[in-house]
Amino acid sequence: MKVYLAGPEVFLPNAREQLDKKIALTRAAGLIPISPGDLAIPQKPTRHEFGLAVSEIDEHLMNSADAIIANLTPFRGIAADTGTVYELGFMCGRGKIAYAYSNVGADHYARTVAYYGVEPVRSADGRLRGPDGLSLEDFDMIDNLMLDGGVERRGGVMVRCDVPEAERYTNTEAFEECLTLLANRRS
Amino acid sequence: MKVYLAGPEVFLPNAREQLDKKIALTRAAGLIPISPGDLAIPQKPTRHEFGLAVSEIDEHLMNSADAIIANLTPFRGIAADTGTVYELGFMCGRGKIAYAYSNVGADHYARTVAYYGVEPVRSADGRLRGPDGLSLEDFDMIDNLMLDGGVERRGGVMVRCDVPEAERYTNTEAFEECLTLLANRRS
Numbered sequence: 153m154k155v156y157l158a159g160p161e162v163f164l165p166n167a168r169e170q171l172d173k174k175i176a177l178t179r180a181a182g183l184i185p186i187s188p189g190d191l192a193i194p195q196k197p198t199r200h201e202f203g204l205a206v207s208e209i210d211e212h213l214m215n216s217a218d219a220i221i222a223n224l225t226p227f228r229g230i231a232a233d234t235g236t237v238y239e240l241g242f243m244c245g246r247g248k249i250a251y252a253y254s255n256v257g258a259d260h261y262a263r264t265v266a267y268y269g270v271e272p273v274r275s276a277d278g279r280l281r282g283p284d285g286l287s288l289e290d291f292d293m294i295d296n297l298m299l300d301g302g303v304e305r306r307g308g309v310m311v312r313c314d315v316p317e318a319e320r321y322t323n324t325e326a327f328e329e330c331l332t333l334l335a336n337r338r339s
Numbered sequence: 340m341k342v343y344l345a346g347p348e349v350f351l352p353n354a355r356e357q358l359d360k361k362i363a364l365t366r367a368a369g370l371i372p373i374s375p376g377d378l379a380i381p382q383k384p385t386r387h388e389f390g391l392a393v394s395e396i397d398e399h400l401m402n403s404a405d406a407i408i409a410n411l412t413p414f415r416g417i418a419a420d421t422g423t424v425y426e427l428g429f430m431c432g433r434g435k436i437a438y439a440y441s442n443v444g445a446d447h448y449a450r451t452v453a454y455y456g457v458e459p460v461r462s463a464d465g466r467l468r469g470p471d472g473l474s475l476e477d478f479d480m481i482d483n484l485m486l487d488g489g490v491e492r493r494g495g496v497m498v499r500c501d502v503p504e505a506e507r508y509t510n511t512e513a514f515e516e517c518l519t520l521l522a523n524r525r526s
Contacts, residue, residue, distance in 0.1 A: 207488020
């Protein structure tokens with residue numbers, strides 16, 4: 153089974169090392185890693201065209217995979233990296249198997265409350281709302297319900313692990329749990 | 340042509356009004372709106388199961404649509420709402436037509452620089468990096484390259500509009516431009 157390894161690791165200073173670590177762990181679990189860091193992108197006339205070329209290659213890689221493990225650890229804010237989220241949606245849309253994880257223990261609701269810094273208030277329509285009037289999802293989920301729902305409704309698992317902040321993008325315990333769950337699912 | 344209307348409007352205090360406005364504009368453009376606000380969700384024993392039920396209905400709605408217009412206006416941070424991003428990825432994965440827009444004029448790179456509050460520094464590997472070491476995408480795009488790439492490589496357009504902050508989630512100029520582009524594409 154080929155597994156697409158989605159996550160914000162490509163942005164790390166030690167991206168190659170971290171991607172290689174995940175690739176090795178995937179092989180050790182008896183699965184075949186498809187990693188977006190394994191790219192040779194040809195030069196393009198503009199930055200925009202280069203970005204499009206990366207998108208094309210990544211989608212081809214996803215199409216070649218049977219499953220995805222998405223790292224939904226919050227990235228530059230309270231929510232998952234949008235590139236990774238697109239990839240999770242893409243694979244669910246294609247009917248592939250999906251697992252995901254976060255290295256932050258606080259759930260989507262707790263992180264949104266922390267974002268506002270004040271407790272939400274229940275409005276006349278029964279919704280909990282922040283000071284800007286926007287309602288908060290409180291579904292005991294890692295991220296927006298479309299993400300958790302997309303994974304769980306396809307038989308996957310959202311794994312949550314609370315690691316020290318310094319290991320937020322490098323700790324692989326939750327990723328390894330996804331690998332184990334996925335490998336066991338095969339048999 | 341049926342168009343799924345994805346965006347964070349469902350969180351607004353005046354969600355119903357804003358969704359109805361987008362539905363009316365879609366009909367006026369000669370297209371058939373499929374709106375995630377048009378839901379009747381049965382009660383469930385737990386909040387989690389309720390969230391899963393919403394996910395299931397939204398995916399059914401997406402499957403019934405031929406195209407998506409995704410509102411990628413930054414939401415509670417510098418990036419698009421993750422639920423909307425999942426839906427964009429899902430529809431691209433299913434080979435549907437995709438258009439998207441943002442009501443914030445600053446592109447992904449400018450918003451990421453603003454998030455750090457300091458200019459990025461070019462590291463030895465040639466990447467621009469923030470003070471936390473994470474690299475910045477600078478591809479002249481609205482959001483992560485997978486989003487812009489997913490839309491543009493399918494013949495869609497990413498429309499950017501810079502509206503006053505008070506109108507960030509209610510201004511429909513960019514949405515209407517997407518409708519016009521999509522309606523003209525039909526003929």
